[in-house]
Amino acid sequence: MSNRDLGMHRPIARRDFLNGVGVSVTGSLLSSPWLEAFGTPHPQFAPEKEPGYYPPARTGFRGSHNGSWEVAHELVSGKTWDDMSPQADTDEVYDLIVVGGGISGLAAAYFYRQTAGPRARILVLENHDDFGGHARRNELSYKERSLISAGGTVGVSTPSPYSSVARNLIRDIGIQVERETEFQNPELYPSLNLGSGVFFDKETFGVDRLVARGERSWKEFAALTPLSEVAQKDLVRLYEEKKDYLPGLSSDEKKALLSKTSYRDFLKDLVKVDPQIITYHQKSTHPLFALGIDGVPALDCWGLGYPGFQGMGLDNSGYPGMSLTAKPYENAEQYDYHPPDGGGSVARLLVRALIPAVAPGTTMEDIVSARLDYGRLDEQNSPVRIRLNSTVVRARHNGDPKRAKEVEVTYVRGGKVHRARGRSSVLACWNGVIPHLCPEMPAKQKQALAYGVKVPLVATKVLVRDWKSFYKLGVSGVSCPGSYHTNINLAAPYDIGDYRSPRKPEEPMILSMWRTPCSPGLSSREQHRAGRHDLFSTTFETFEREIRDQLGRVLSDGGFDPARDIEAITVNRWPHGYAYEYNSLWDPVLPEEEQPCVIGRQPFGRFSIANSDAGAYAYIDSAIDMAHRAVSEVLGKP
Ligand SMILES: Cc1cc2nc3c(=O)[nH]c(=O)nc-3n(C[C@H](O)[C@H](O)[C@H](O)COP(=O)(O)OP(=O)(O)OC[C@H]3O[C@@H](n4cnc5c(N)ncnc54)[C@H](O)[C@@H]3O)c2cc1C
Incomplete structure (x- = not known):
């Protein structure tokens, strides 16, 4: 299709102020895209105070939006700010300075205040234009209707049970997880005869074809696909055959082998399926692992219910090195909360608990529709201050780390260097950044912090003026094994507080699409590095x-016309996405105290380390647990 047929010329809400800036890690601040965006820094730089400053409503590139990462990339490529005197000295002194305003940083501020009392002075520094880290919110509007979606974190949910610390925090900020079903309407799409479907693209499968799965048996479904006859038979065999592909081995021996075999090799060498079936499944693990099946252990796929294991006789227990995401947990209860803005609600509730003036209301329902006042996040008379658009470039002790009574944190905001002092600091930013902020840390600790590579992925949101095409085609979600984005989904029907999700196909809708840039053949960490560059x-x-x-x-x-029907696009780009989780295909299975995340998260003088990387586990509860530990360390209360 031509650009015109696709609607590339249409003036929809789709491009941010800095469109398509490539990677630039060199160059001075004065030539940075950041300054191009905001112009010459104002002495009183405070975009958050401008009327209408409301980042959730921005479209185009979000996630790691342009303007948020350039200073950090300069830091990583060797620039230092040590010899620069503050250009805008705030002369501020705090009890605690938190680096990073994601769930972990916000939770650290919350826990600190809980113990130190409401008068404790806390500064949270965050490099993005919004708080929440990955737990970010998108708002997209068409005519009078504003729809909400999650820009990253989909919600409170985890395969492993929440700790009591994490549960208490979730409850204390007002989330009653047990009420989730009150807000959901799982019957809506089935009542419209909508279900899942698969799109086979012509570049991969020879022809463009959407096949609705519906209530069809695997045999009926396979017959409708463009797969070869052999591949169709193998698809049915993979799902239905109960065969032990490792006869003669005990359950544990099988698990040991499967933990060192990729699911791809399991399908190829043990199940011996046709190559088309491998292609069909290659990207099925993308959304959860941000790796294809070449990079995910077969054992983890077994834990997640992938096909092929039904006759293997594996007992229902975990195995050393198995991903916590896939491990079976005994008596694991349902612990889910997925409001329309996902983790965005958790971040907002935390912020409201810390700075009540930011948002009206008191409940988990009213936070969903609340329009936050970003101008109140950083006020002089507030004990807790959240300062956005501020990249920390140095974090050091004032004096010998063993004896120092104070830390000094340097950050760049509005193109200017600022410093703040604190009694202690929680580094709730990414592990990979910390060695650059604190070069005097012990070498072993820095090496451990640099071990995990954050996982790149993209959560794209597309506002369409209606979803009649989905209705006509009988699908509410489509997996696209060969396409650029691997999934397309209608928003889950969810009504909470004043918020009503779309019910009728004639209404506007936000589509969620997922993409992970992978490089099969490389190790998981190499794939993540290549993917980050790609993004x-x-x-x-x-x-x-x-x-x-x-x-x-x-x-x-179904009658969809991309030139006519797309109203806005937000690409939530997360080059530093999920925390790195150890992968039994490449990482050694180590006792806890030898794991890089544990060595890396040791306190360093008056600095403690939070964030989900420190738990090597990419879930909200890890971010909360790590914050709790870090705060206990800085307060000397293990
Ligand atoms: C797309 C996506 C979907 C997810 N879905 C789920 C889900 O459904 N359920 C779930 O439980 N978890 C999910 N997760 C994981 C979960 O979001 C994270 O584990 C958790 O939010 C991490 O919180 P954090 O505070 O540790 O890190 P982050 O959210 O990354 O926050 C750290 C913050 O520190 C900032 N920072 C870094 N360096 C600096 C610096 N030098 N100066 C200032 N600030 C800095 C970063 O920009 C960032 O905003 C998802 C993650 C992603 C990316």
Whole structure:
């Protein structure tokens, strides 16, 4: 399709102020895209105080948006700010300075205040224009209707049970997880005869074809696909055959072997399926692991219920090195909360608990529709201050780390260098950044912090003026094994407080699409590094064209016209996404005290380390647990 047919010329809400800036880690601040965005820094730089400052409503590139990462990249490529005297000396002194305003940083502020009391002075520094880290909110509007979606974290949910610390925090900020079903409407799509579907693209499978799965048996479904006859038979065999592919081995021996075998090799060498079936499954693990099946242990796929293991006789217990995401947990109760803005609600509730003036209301319901006043986040008379658009470039003790009574944190905001002092500090930013902030840390600790590579992925949101095409095609979610984005989903029907999610196909809708840039053949950490580069160097136009092309092709038989029906696009780009979780294909299985995340998270003088990387576990509860530990350390209360 031509650019015109796809609607690339349409003036929709789709591009942020800095469109398509590639990776630039050199160059001075004065030439940085950041300054191009905001112009010459104002002496009283405070965009958050401008009327209308409301980042959730911004579209285009979000997540690691342009303007948020450039200073940090300069830091990582060797620039130092040590010899620069503060250009805008705030002369501020705090009890606690938190680096990073994600769930972990906000939780650290919350826990500190809980113990130290409401008069404790806390500063949270965050490099993005919004708080929440990955737990971010998107708002997209069409005519009078504003729809909400999660820009990253989908919600409170974890395969492993929440600790009592994390549960208490979730409850204390007002979330009653047990009420989740009050707000959901799981019957809506089935009542409209909508279910899952698979889109086979012509580049991968020879022809463009959408096949609704519906209530069909695997045999009926396979017959409708463009897969070869052999591949169709193998698809049915994979799902239905009960065969032990490792006869003669005990359950534990099988698990040991499967923990060192990728699911791809399991399918290829043990189940011996046709190569088309491997292609069909290759990206099925992308959303959860941000790796294809070449990078995910077969044992983890067994734990998650992937096909092929039904006759293997594996007992229902975990195994050393198994991903916590896939491990079976005995008596694990349902502990889920997925409001329309996902983890965004958790971040907002934390912020309201810390700075009540930011948002009206008191409940988990009213926070969903609340319009937050970002101008109140950083007020002089407030004991807790959250300072956005501020990248920390140095964190050090004033004196010998063993004896120092104070820390000094340097950050860049509005193109200027600022310093603040604190009694102690929690580094709730990413592990990979910390060695650059604190170069005097012990070498072993820095090496351990640098071990995990954050996982890149993209959560794209597309506002369409209606979803009649989905209705006509009988699908509410489509997996696209060969396409740019691997999944397309309608928003889950969820009504909470004043918020009403779309009910009728004629209403506007936010579609969620997931993409992970992977490089099969490399190790998991190498794939993540390559993927990060890919995300930073892909322009918004490329994303937009791919989105339009994919939606046009998947939905065309339902009457979808990408040039007409797309109203806004937000690409939540997360080059530093999920925390790195150890992978039994490449990482050694180590006792806890030898794991890089444990060595890396040791306190360093008056600095303690929070964030989900410190738990090597990419879930909200890890971010909370790590914050709790870090705060206990700085307060000397283990
Ligand atoms: C797309 C996506 C979907 C997810 N879905 C779920 C889910 O459904 N359920 C779930 O439980 N978990 C989910 N997760 C994981 C979960 O979001 C994270 O584990 C958790 O939010 C991490 O919180 P954090 O505070 O440790 O890190 P972050 O959210 O990354 O916050 C750290 C913050 O520190 C900032 N920072 C870094 N360096 C500096 C610096 N030098 N100066 C200032 N600030 C800095 C970063 O920009 C960031 O904002 C998801 C993650 C992603 C990316």
